[in-house]
Amino acid sequence: MISKRIIPCLDVRDGRLTKGIKFEGNVDIGDPVEVAREYYEQGADEIVFYDITASSDKRDIMIDVVRRVAETIFIPFSVGGGIRNLDDMRKVILAGAEKVSVNSAAVLEPDIISQGARAFGSQCIVLGMDVKKVGVSQQTPSGYEIVIEGGRKYTGIDALWWAKEGENLGAGEICLNSIDADGTQDGYELNLTALISDNVHIPVIASGGAGRPEHLADVLTTGRADAALIASMVHYRTYTITQIKNYLSDQKIKTRLLW
Amino acid sequence: MIAIIDYNAGNITSVARALQNIRQNFVITDDTQKLDAASHVIFPGVGAAGEAMAYLRQKKLDVWLKSWINTGKPLMGICLGTQIILDYSEENNTECIGLVAGSTKRFPEHLSSAGLPLKIPHMGWNSVTLKRTHPVFAGIEPESEYYFVHSYYPSPSDQASVLGTTDYGMSFCSVLAVKNLIAMQFHPEKSGRPGLQILKNFCAWRGND
Numbered sequence: 068m069i070s071k072r073i074i075p076c077l078d079v080r081d082g083r084l085t086k087g088i089k090f091e092g093n094v095d096i097g098d099p100v101e102v103a104r105e106y107y108e109q110g111a112d113e114i115v116f117y118d119i120t121a122s123s124d125k126r127d128i129m130i131d132v133v134r135r136v137a138e139t140i141f142i143p144f145s146v147g148g149g150i151r152n153l154d155d156m157r158k159v160i161l162a163g164a165e166k167v168s169v170n171s172a173a174v175l176e177p178d179i180i181s182q183g184a185r186a187f188g189s190q191c192i193v194l195g196m197d198v199k200k201v202g203v204s205q206q207t208p209s210g211y212e213i214v215i216e217g218g219r220k221y222t223g224i225d226a227l228w229w230a231k232e233g234e235n236l237g238a239g240e241i242c243l244n245s246i247d248a249d250g251t252q253d254g255y256e257l258n259l260t261a262l263i264s265d266n267v268h269i270p271v272i273a274s275g276g277a278g279r280p281e282h283l284a285d286v287l288t289t290g291r292a293d294a295a296l297i298a299s300m301v302h303y304r305t306y307t308i309t310q311i312k313n314y315l316s317d318q319k320i321k322t323r324l325l326w
Numbered sequence: 327m328i329a330i331i332d333y334n335a336g337n338i339t340s341v342a343r344a345l346q347n348i349r350q351n352f353v354i355t356d357d358t359q360k361l362d363a364a365s366h367v368i369f370p371g372v373g374a375a376g377e378a379m380a381y382l383r384q385k386k387l388d389v390w391l392k393s394w395i396n397t398g399k400p401l402m403g404i405c406l407g408t409q410i411i412l413d414y415s416e417e418n419n420t421e422c423i424g425l426v427a428g429s430t431k432r433f434p435e436h437l438s439s440a441g442l443p444l445k446i447p448h449m450g451w452n453s454v455t456l457k458r459t460h461p462v463f464a465g466i467e468p469e470s471e472y473y474f475v476h477s478y479y480p481s482p483s484d485q486a487s488v489l490g491t492t493d494y495g496m497s498f499c500s501v502l503a504v505k506n507l508i509a510m511q512f513h514p515e516k517s518g519r520p521g522l523q524i525l526k527n528f529c530a531w532r533g534n535d
Binding site: 109112324 | 339344346347371372374437444447448449451452463467469470471473476494513515516517518520521522
């Protein structure tokens with residue numbers, strides 16, 4: 068049977084690895100290519116790169132990172148952040164990434180999902196969703212709202228509606244990030260994850276809040292996630308991916324144990 | 327020299343990088359003369375069957391593949407490159423190359439495992455149960471897992487051509503092997519160490535069982 072995937076997420080700015088808490092106060096913690104290789108050797112099942120480079124003239128630095136990563140690791144990886152059109156997608160895919168993730172750009176111009184799926188196949192297109200809990204209202208019947216610009220801007224879009232819409236438009240996977248849980252290391256937003264995962268037919272990667280291996284066990288069972296994104300807990304070397312996988316294995320959660 | 331068939335289908339760079347890593351010389355080409363000169367051919371692919379077949383026909387690569395298979399030299403299919411060597415694919419209702427009898431089918435809706443519904447595409451790491459040994463799988467631990475991403479699966483009509491199966495709420499053929507052909511649904515170039523070993527074994531294979 069299929070294994071649950073453990074996916075470290077590397078935030079990259081100007082070609083260097085960073086990890087921020089609630090999107091503020093990012094600190095430089097290393098070379099993304101070196102760190103990607105280290106995680107590959109620890110048994111990461113996939114790697115997510117999120118480019119938070121602010122200025123567009125430095126975008127090509129990321130393409131170079133993607134190229135070097137593709138020469139170094141032989142597992143799938145995706146790139147998100149700053150993907151605005153088909154041309155951005157093509158650059159990243161040609162440099163060697165399997166998948167591109169679209170977030171704000173898809174909210175502003177949903178057609179980018181269907182265009183991307185037509186050009187590169189659904190399996191290439193990950194819909195990244197940043198979500199905040201807002202309470203049930205007429206506008207947000209699920210109680211969760213899509214936010215963009217790193218969580219600063221509310222869109223008025225219901226998160227559950229948007230997940231289904233993304234699937235209809237051709238996204239092959241959803242990376243679901245809870246802004247409330249992100250950076251807290253207090254555990255994933257289980258209700259949100261289960262709600263989305265139960266209502267779409269494509270795989271869901273849970274993101275935001277991982278601090279201990281138990282959190283991953285919870286989101287992969289109660290949260291019904293197909294994969295779990297992790298960051299600080301491995302970036303700060305509190306745990307290795309191997310340790311996390313061994314813990315999940317003890318909990319009878321199937322992950323890939325041989326690599 | 328290894329040749330990778332260039333037919334505008336996605337993951338060619340990934341296959342090339344994996345071959346670089348295992349120090350194999352290769353060409354990426356759609357020129358049938360260059361392909362003829364190769365010792366081994368890799369037929370990769372990501373994308374949809376309809377478009378891929380249209381492109382292959384336009385370049386006459388479908389005909390070329392049939393002639394290559396008769397030379398007895400090794401051919402490896404990967405993902406879409408595996409699906410379209412069968413006669414027919416349900417994806418875009420497409421007539422395919424027909425190197426192996428059978429068809430490519432869509433996973434049925436409502437697959438489940440342990441009471442929980444399974445997602446389509448089948449995306450992620452899964453294992454392969456081999457029905458017999460094969461030189462291309464030599465030295466690989468049976469518990470190894472490989473990276474899959476697909477909504478359709480190969481279904482050859484002759485069970486003898488099934489080398490390996492994978493479980494995803496149902497058992498499907500994940501590796502086909504007939505004489506000098508080996509074809510897999512997963513991506514060896516994205517399957518870490520065991521995947522690289524498969525590519526290495528393929529490059530050393532002479533095309534016999």
